[in-house]
Each structure stands twice: as C-alpha cells, then as structure tokens.
Amino acid sequence: TYTLTYAVDQAAINSTASPLTNTATVTTTQTPTPASDDAKTTITRNPLLVIDKTVDQTSISAPGTLTYTITVRNTGNVTLTGVNVTDTLPDGSAATLPAPVQTGATVTPTADLDVGETWTYTLTYTVDQAAINSAASPLTNTATVTTTETPTPASDDARTTITRNASFTTDKTVDQTTISGPTTLHYTVTLTNTGNVSLTGVAPVDTL
Numbered sequence: 001t002y003t004l005t006y007a008v009d010q011a012a013i014n015s016t017a018s019p020l021t022n023t024a025t026v027t028t029t030q031t032p033t034p035a036s037d038d039a040k041t042t043i044t045r046n047p048l049l050v051i052d053k054t055v056d057q058t059s060i061s062a063p064g065t066l067t068y069t070i071t072v073r074n075t076g077n078v079t080l081t082g083v084n085v086t087d088t089l090p091d092g093s094a095a096t097l098p099a100p101v102q103t104g105a106t107v108t109p110t111a112d113l114d115v116g117e118t119w120t121y122t123l124t125y126t127v128d129q130a131a132i133n134s135a136a137s138p139l140t141n142t143a144t145v146t147t148t149e150t151p152t153p154a155s156d157d158a159r160t161t162i163t164r165n166a167s168f169t170t171d172k173t174v175d176q177t178t179i180s181g182p183t184t185l186h187y188t189v190t191l192t193n194t195g196n197v198s199l200t201g202v203a204p205v206d207t208l
Contacts, residue, residue, distance in 0.1 A: 002024075006020075006022065008020065008041075010079060010114075010115065012043070013043060013045065013077060013078055014045075014078050014079050015043075016045070018042055018043040018045075019040040019041050019042040019043065020040065020041040020042075020043065021038050021039075021040050022038060022039045022040075022041075023036055023037070023038040024036065024037055024038070044077075045077065045078050046076045046077050046078070047076045047077075047078045047080060047147070047149035047150050048074075048075045048076030048077075048150070049072060049073060049074050049075060049076065049080060049113065049145065049147065049150055049154060050072075050073050050075050050154070051070065051071070051072050051073075051085075051143060051144075051145050051154050051155065051156045052070070052071045052073075052156055053068065053069070053070050053141065053142070053143045053156040053157055053158045054068070054069045054158050055067070055068050055069075055141065055158035055159070055160055056068075056069075057160055058159070058160055058161065059160065059161045059162075059163060060127060060132075060139075060160055060161075060162060060163070061132070061162070061163040061164075061165065061196050062132065062196055063126075063127050063128050063129050063131075063132060064126075064127055065124050065125070065126055065127070066124065066125045066126075066127060066139070066141075066160055067122065067123075067124050068087075068122070068123050068124070068125065068141055068143075068158055069120065069121070069122050070085065070087065070097075070120070070121040070122075070123075070143045071118055071119070071120050071121075072085060072100075072113065072118065072119045072145050073104075073116075073117070073118040073119075074113045074114060074115050074116060074117050074118075076115065076149075077115055078115065078149060079112050079113065079114050079115060080112065080113040080147040080148070080149050080150065081111075081112050081113075081147060081148045081149065082146075082147050082148035083111070083112070083113050083119070083145065083146075083147050084145065084146050084147070085097060085100075085119070085121065085143065085144070085145045086143070086144050086145075087121075087123065087141065087142070087143045087144075088141065088142045088143075088144075089125055089141055090125060090127075090131070090139035090140055090141055090160075091131075095123055095125075095141075096123075097121050097123060098121060098122065098123065100119035100120055100121050101119070101120045101121075101122075102117060102118070102119055103117070103118050103120065104116050104117045104118045105117035113147065121143075125139075125141065127139065127160075129198065131162070132162060132164065132196060132197055133197045133198050134162075135164075137161055137162040137164070138159040138160055138161045138162065139159065139160040139161075139162065140157050140158075140159050141157060141158050141159075142155055142156070142157040143155065143156055143157070163196075164195075164196065164197050165195045165196050165197070166195045166197050166199060167193075167194045167195035168191055168192060168193050168194055168195065168199060169191070169192045169194055170189070170190070170191055170204075171189070171190040171192070172187060172188070172189050172190075173187070173188045173190075174186065174187050174188075175187075175188075187206075189204060189206060191204065
C-alpha cells in the first residue's frame with residue numbers, strides 16, 4: 001500500500017479540464033505487461049459574482065453632489081477573467097469609471113477577479129437645478145458587470161428621490177399709506193420663489 005498526496009491549486013480549479021485523473025501502473029519481472037488503475041476526482045466549477053451599488057444620499061431637495069459606490073465580489077470558486085464593469089448615470093450617459101480598489105485577494109491584484117476578491121469603484125454625479133426642476137424622480141444610477149465566465153450581465157442600481165416643493169410669496173407695498181390730496185402713489189410688487197424648483201409661466205395681475 002502506497003499513500004501519497006497531491007495539492008490541487010486554484011489554477012486547477014479554474015481549468016475546464018475535469019476530472020483530475022491519477023493513474024498508477026505496475027510491472028514485475030514475472031508480469032512484464034503493465035497493469036494500471038486510476039482514480040478520478042471531478043471538479044465542480046461555480047463561477048459566481050455579486051454586484052452592489054449604493055449612494056450616499058437617498059433623498060435630495062437641492063442641487064448637490066451624489067457619491068456612488070460600486071462593489072463587485074467574486075463569490076464563486078473560479079477566477080473571473082475579462083471583467084467589464086459599466087455604469088449608467090441618471091442622465092443616461094455612461095460614467096467613466098476609475099481604477100478599482102482591489103481587496104481580499106490572496107495574490108497580487110491583477111486584471112482578474114480572484115476568488116474572494118472585491119473590486120470597489122467610487123464616482124460622483126452632480127445634480128443641477130434642471131434635475132431638481134424635472135418631474136423625473138428618482139435619480140437612478142445602474143451598474144452592470146460581465147465576465148468571460150459569467151457572460152449574463154449582473155446589475156444593481158442606486159436611487160435618489162427628489163423632493164420637489166414649488167412655492168412663492170407675493171408682497172405689495174405703497175410709498176404713501178395715507179394722503180390728504182391729489183398725488184401719485186408708487187406701488188412695489190415683490191414675488192419671491194421660496195421653494196426649491198424654478199417657477200415658469202409667471203403671470204402677475206395687478207388690480208388698481
């Protein structure tokens with residue numbers, strides 16, 4: 001009886017070659033024809049990842065800057081290659097993603113998403129007054145990832161609700177609050193936008 005060990009590394013798990021076959025062969029002086037037997041170990045490959053998208057503000061009521069965080073984590077048992085992460089901003093344009101921060105890998109960070117490794121992207125989006133004025137809400141940012149091993153896109157989004165408050169005040173003053181003879185009165189009408197959206201179609205009417 002012989003007992004021996006064989007170390008299966010990640011490269012072997014990544015390989016599509018399966019099963020792992022170990023063949024033993026024996027000859028003797030009296031039995032010169034080789035006799036062989038093998039033992040096979042099937043590799044169950046499970047390429048899997050999760051993507052998560054978050055935003056620092058889930059509700060806004062004024063122009064400002066939103067900060068988005070995208071995390072992509074290899075939760076399977078094989079290294080993922082050809083990683084392609086895309087991000088669609090709330091205005092429909094494609095974001096230019098920075099290089100990811102790679103954490104959790106047991107090897108030097110590479111272009112591959114290793115088992116247990118997480119890639120984190122951080123980006124910002126400026127919300128202007130036009131976005132606050134728009135009736136379109138919430139602001140939705142969608143991140144999508146594909147890899148060679150997981151070609152079906154995986155997506156997640158982050159949403160920020162816009163609280164719109166259209167309001168204004170009207171103030172009317174006169175330069176003389178009391179008179180005792182013919183004269184000219186000067187009136188001042190002041191309209192103030194006290195809300196958070198631009199007001200259109202403004203039509204003041206004054207009754208003398």
